[in-house]
Amino acid sequence: MQTKPIALTILDAASVIVLGIAAYLALVFAPTELVMGDVQRVFYFHVGTAWVGLLGFLIAALSGVVYLITKDMKWDRFEVAAVEVSTMFFFITIVLGSIWARPAWNTWWTWDPRLTTAAVTELIYVAYFMLRQGIEDPEKRARFGAVYTLLGGISAPITFMVIRLFRTIHPVVIGNQSAAAQGGFDMTADMRTAFFFALFAFTVIFIDLMWHRLRLGAFQEKVEQLKLKVSI
């Protein structure tokens, strides 16, 4: 039985600390947005979780491809870990977005293309888990999982492009200054600090959780092997 690596323990502590700092920066340090008020503070974590959510889906699609080429179960574990952690983060993104949308758009949810895409992406990865659950052979499970993350990884950006082409009310905060009417805003320097720190903090937390999940995956595999040994 491997013991927990020290680096991981340090990373655990670091995650808690950066999360604390990010929360402080978002809730206290960053200036209150003029039009929307305090609710705008959700934005820092909203984008932070969305960023790692999408990062994880990208990692999952890539490790899926690597798995299909190398057939090394390590990459399958990587893929599952990434999808699992990201699905959770992405869910948080959607919930936080809803909390912001209630006062800003006066509704929890609209069928705006970008929100729809987020929901669809989330559903793709829920479907991914259902697919894996239905297959007993681990090798086949890994192959199908890899194929599906690849399909999902390609389909999600296309859906995302479709939204950019059709009308959207989701504010584009970065790189588009004409969005003020939709709840967009210009960031001041302090806001930017809080924003980029939130991105950094969630990246650290993401790596930490990924690491834990990878270890868990390795243990799972070991347990399965031991079970096989016992039954023989």
Add this chain to the structure above:
Amino acid sequence: MMAVVQKDLAAEFRSRELLSAMLVFSLLVILIFNFALELDIKTRQSVTAGVLWTTFAFAGTLGLNRSMAVEKDRGCMDGLLLAPVDRAAIYFGKAISNLAFMLIVEAIVLPVYSMLYNVNLFQAGLLGVILLGSIGYTAVGTLLAAMSVQTRTRDVLLPILLFPVAIPVLLASVKASGGLLDGAEFSEILTPLNILIVYDVIFIAVAYMVFDFVVEE
């Protein structure tokens, strides 16, 4: 490849179980929409494209499920895989026969819908959009159906896997068909049309590349 297509079509024309099921099913879906949406003249204008594509998508999953389940149940898939041909030929054969079934169903649903609701659906542009949309839908659908028949939950899983991945194609198809039915300019529907073509090309290529991994034992 053409042998697979021929085999599927011949089997189907002899038994007609799949086509008739898809047809009756899609007519029922249209009927249900009629009650659910109260398709009077005003709403009809705006929802026709949506109703049509929902019907096609549902009927499509029915067909995809069935065509792969037949291969699996009677052990025909193993026979196909043993045949000394490229796996890609099996994929394209399956995809083309699935596409043929879907197009046949559409070819019957369209005039029925036109007649029942007094909308003229026979425009060259619309038929083109339907063809492009069906190609994209069956390209992904065939691949995912090959996956889902090998799982424990089988038929139940296919729509769950397929619908989220096929959203871009359905969305673009509905937009393009809706635009055409409203008599929009060609430049307006160019965007969804481009998306459809891009989707078709990308997903045919991807499905072709990964189909090997899905059927290998």
